Structure formats: C-alpha cells, structure tokens
Ligand SMILES: Nc1ncnc2c1ncn2[C@@H]1O[C@H](COP(=O)(O)OP(=O)(O)OP(=O)(O)O)[C@@H](O)[C@H]1O
C-alpha cells in the first residue's frame with residue numbers, strides 16, 4: 001500500500017550507517033555498510049542466514065560497537081538514543097523466549113513501561129499487540145507465537161520513535177502474522193520508523209515502504225516495495241527459434257530484457273500472456289516454449305547467491321538485470 | 333547527508349525532565365532513580381513469589397536447625413561462651429544468607445541471559461550496570477528476611493535468649509557481611525551456563541556450608557579442614573557473628589577475608605560484564 005503521507009512532508013534521517021565495518025573475530029559481519037533510513041519509513045531487511053541483519057540491529061541499538069564507520073540513530077549516538085528512551089526493539093531470541101520467567105505477562109510489561117521516561121498507555125500497548133487475553137498468563141507458559149506478541153508489546157512499551165524488529169513473526173501462524181503485519185503498518189503510518197529483519201519475502205513486500213537486501217554485510221539491493229512487486233510479476237520466457245531477430249523480440253509487448261544465444265532466446269517480461277500473444281501475432285516461429293517466474297524468490301537467490309551477490313551490488317534494483325538466474329518455479 | 337531536524341516530542345509537562353537544552357531533553361536524575369526502584373521491586377517480588385525459591389531458602393536453614401539441634405545438648409558450650417543452640421542459630425543464619433543469595437543470583441541470572449531477557453533490559457533506558465547492580469541489591473534484600481526468620485526459629489524452638497540490642501546488632505552484622513554471597517551468586521550466574529547453574533549453586537551451597545563450619549563447628553574438625561575453612565567466606569561470615577556474641581573483639585582477619593572476596597568478586601563481575609558488553613552480549 002503506498003503511503004502518500006510519507007511523501008508529502010520532508011523527512012529527517014532516522015538511521016544512518018557510513019562505512020560501517022564490524023568483525024566478530026576474523027569473521028566479517030558488516031562490510032563497509034552504507035545505509036540511510038528516513039523518519040517514518042518502514043524498512044524490511046532481507047538476506048540469507050548470516051547476512052548481517054541481526055548485527056545491523058545490534059549496532060543500531062548500541063549493543064555492538066562497530067570497529068569502523070559511523071552510526072547515528074535519530075541524530076545521535078545509538079546508546080544516547082536508547083538511554084533517552086526513543087528506541088524500542090524486539091531482538092532475535094536465542095535459546096529462550098526473551099521474557100523473564102516466573103512472572104505474569106502484565107508484570108513484565110508493567111516493568112518495562114516503568115523503565116521508560118514517556119511510556120505508551122498500558123491499554124493501548126495491550127490492544128496494539130493483541131495480548132489482552134494473555135495478561136494474566138505466566139511468561140514461561142506462552143506459546144512461541146504468543147511470546148512474540150508479548151515481546152512486540154515490550155518493544156513498543158516506551159512509545160518509541162524508532163522500532164527494530166528482528167524476525168518478529170518467525171513463530172506465528174498465518175492469522176497472527178497477518179494481524180501483526182497490520183499493526184506494524186499502523187505503527188509506521190503514525191510516522192514512526194520501523195526496521196524489521198525477515199526471511200518472509202511476502203512480509204517484506206506487503207508492509208515495507210522499502211526493502212533492503214543484505215548479503216555478506218553489505219547492501220546488494222535497495223528498492224521500494226513496488227520494485228519488488230515488479231520483480232514478482234516478471235516472467236521469463238525461453239524458446240528456440242531458427243532466426244532470432246533481437247530488434248523484433250525487443251518490441252514485443254511487456255518485454256524488459258532480451259537475451260539471444262544461437263537459436264535460444266530468453267526474454268524477461270512483465271506480462272507473459274501479452275508477450276506470447278504478440279509473438280504469435282507477429283508470426284515468429286518458436287518451439288520448446290517455457291515460461292518461468294523470475295520472481296522475488298529467484299531475484300533474491302540471484303542477488304545473494306554464492307559469488308553472485310557482490311557482482312550484482314551495482315545493479316541496485318531487484319527487478320533489473322539478466323542475472324536473475326535460471327528459474328524453474330513460480331513464487332508462492 | 334540531511335541532518336535530523338525532527339521536533340522532539342512534547343515533554344514540557346513531564347516533571348521528570350529537567351533540562352530542555354537541545355532537541356532532546358536530557359532526563360534528570362530523579363527519573364533515572366524511579367525506574368531502578370521499579371526494577372528492584374520487580375526482582376524482589378519475583379523472588380518472594382517463587383515457591384521454589386522460598387522452599388529452598390527457608391526450608392534448608394530452618395529444617396537443618398531443627399534437625400541438628402538434637403545432635404547435642406542445646407546448652408553444650410562449643411566455643412567461648414557460645415552454646416550449641418546459639419552456634420547453630422548463627423550458623424544457619426549464615427547458611428540461609430548463603431542459600432538465598434546464591435539462589436537469587438545464580439540460576440535466574442544464567443537463565444535470563446540465555447533467554448535474551450537480560451539483553452532486552454539492556455536496550456531500555458536504564459544504565460548498563462543496573463541489571464547487575466539490581467541483582468545484587470535484590471539478593472541482599474531477600475537475605476534479610478531469611479536471617480530474621482532463622483533467628484525467630486532459634487528463639488522459638490532453640491530457646492535462644494538475647495537482649496533486644498543484641499538481636500538487632502546480630503541481624504545487621506550477619507546481613508551486611510552477606511555481601512560476598514550476593515556477589516558470588518551473581519558471578520556464578522554470569523559465568524555458568526543455564527544447565528550447569530543449578531548444580532553449581534547447589535554444590536557451592538554445601539561446599540561453603542560444610543567446609544565453612546556451618547554444620548559442625550570448625551574447632552571440632554580435623555586440622556586440615558580447619559586450615560581449609562580459613563579460605564571459606566562462609567567461615568569468616570559465621571565467625572564474625574559468633575565472636576560478636578561471645579563478646580570478643582572482631583578479628584581483622586575475618587573482615588579482611590570477606591573484603592577480599594568482595595573485591596575479587598566485584599572485579600570479576602565487572603570484568604565479565606565488560607567483556608560481554610564488548611561482544612554485544614551483555
Ligand atoms: N556474537 C557473535 N559472535 C561471533 N560471530 C557472530 C556473532 N553474531 C553473529 N556472528 C556472525 O556474524 C555474521 C552475521 O550474523 P548475523 O547474526 O548478523 O546474521 P543474520 O543476517 O541475522 O542471520 P540470520 O538470518 O540467521 O538471523 C555471521 O557470520 C555470524 O556467524
């Protein structure tokens with residue numbers, strides 16, 4: 001859903017990374033990361049395991065001090081922003097649920113509210129996070145998805161201007177996930193900055209204004225949700241024709257990219273049906289036609305796949321480039 | 333790069349905000365103290381509501397007192413003018429303090445670190461040290477009622493009779509000198525993985541209890557064990573209180589050893605905290 005609101009007024013920079021490098025021992029987690037996130041932006045952070053998503057969030061929270069580069073949150077040092085109670089976060093839980101054992105949900109939430117100088121209303125948090133039915137439950141008896149909702153409540157308890165969510169829906173069922181997306185979007189619509197890491201492409205596409213794909217600690221793709229949608233819509237047509245004419249093929253309806261190799265043709269199209277109709281209409285003889293989705297999933301794999309990621313760093317937009325890779329199935 | 337120009341949220345009516353210079357008001361000391369007290373109350377309340385914690389911290393010293401009381405004639409003098417009934421009460425006060433402090437700190441802290449709760453607190457506005465600090469304070473706070481309870485059991489079931497001032501003095505002394513136990517509990521919680529925390533805490537409880545002379549007076553132990561006892565904080569904790577009751581001067585060696593434990597454990601905790609913080613784990 002487009003956010004007109006966000007475009008209307010000039011926005012300050014909420015988060016900024018300048019040449020940030022962080023190593024855990026010899027292992028590089030962030031590699032010269034540059035990134036700017038504007039106030040009111042809802043940003044999704046995608047990337048394979050170990051890409052540096054959690055490290056990015058840790059750095060933004062001041063939990064980790066990067067060895068090189070400059071990080072600012074709301075115009076100040078990350079720790080300053082945290083100490084001023086302007087930041088909330090839901091961390092990736094390790095072995096446990098990230099809640100204090102042996103207390104009721106309302107007690108844990110009540111405590112966290114009291115730790116902030118300007119907390120949100122208790123009832124409002126409860127409604128937002130949809131935990132009304134869980135308040136009197138003990139934290140160690142929550143299901144995984146319930147615990148995630150409670151941790152979201154804790155993340156927003158301080159009425160933060162910026163929220164970081166690390167894989168917030170990983171344990172939720174489809175229904176809670178949908179509800180969660182709604183409330184995350186509401187949160188962004190209020191002009192707060194939301195940065196969330198996820199492995200769900202649909203989630204990124206659905207709620208984010210902007211999607212960043214991270215690999216090996218650098219940004220390999222950065223574009224608005226609409227660009228992702230285009231990537232999802234893109235289909236790749238492959239067929240064999242005896243005398244391929246690049247000029248004609250480029251004129252076909254919906255075509256964005258033509259690749260000719262001998263008698264083999266590969267075309268990327270935003271509307272495969274129209275392209276095929278046009279192909280038939282122009283009387284181009286073809287055989288062995290194969291239509292595959294050069295979708296988001298594939299775009300993602302191509303961008304972050306072994307060795308490919310760095311080469312594509314300049315590509316910038318997800319939907320562009322013939323490097324989207326051989327594809328065999330559609331996006332779910 | 334565009335500089336941030338957002339207006340700060342309206343804060344003018346917040347009584348806790350003292351300084352309005354700059355776009356973001358700094359938070360005054362009072363509003364820094366209020367959250368810490370809330371956190372302290374939360375921690376103490378959590379301990380006192382836990383049946384497991386209460387059963388262990390109250391059960392061990394009280395049951396041991398009642399059991400061991402019959403081992404000897406209650407009026408038998410075990411050292412100086414101190415009788416068995418008094419010795420045992422003081423020893424069980426030490427043991428109760430030890431058990432309460434180790435259980436309040438150790439297992440819980442280890443669990444909370446593993447579960448990510450400690451990290452979650454780390455990203456709230458309270459200062460970095462306040463998690464550990466509050467744990468130590470909460471341990472000390474739950475130690476006090478345990479001491480008073482054991483004294484009550486001593487008076488009720490062991491016929492211990494002391495003057496009012498002596499009771500108060502004894503309580504304060506035993507309580508204040510329990511600080512090394514509180515630090516030890518927190519240190520164990522920092523150092524030991526969750527699965528190991530409970531066995532380690534239980535092991536320490538009995539090692540420090542037995543070799544510190546809390547189950548048998550040290551002067552009734554074999555010579556080698558008497559030497560070992562000198563290294564136990566539990567021995568010095570107990571010995572200080574016994575000396576006070578016996579009207580003897582409080583030997584500086586006891587204070588020195590306890591202070592040494594405090595210094596070493598506090599340093600170890602700070603070191604561990606710093607290491608973890610550098611790694612982004614604390
Ligand atoms: N505390 C740590 N100590 C050592 N190495 C670490 C630590 N945390 C992360 N790493 C390493 O840093 C790199 C980036 O990890 P990070 O957790 O940021 O990835 P991620 O994108 O969040 O992955 P995932 O999708 O699995 O959550 C990885 O190679 C990881 O092994």
Ligand SMILES: [Mg+2]
Pocket residue numbers: 053054055092166197
């Ligand atoms: Mg992660």
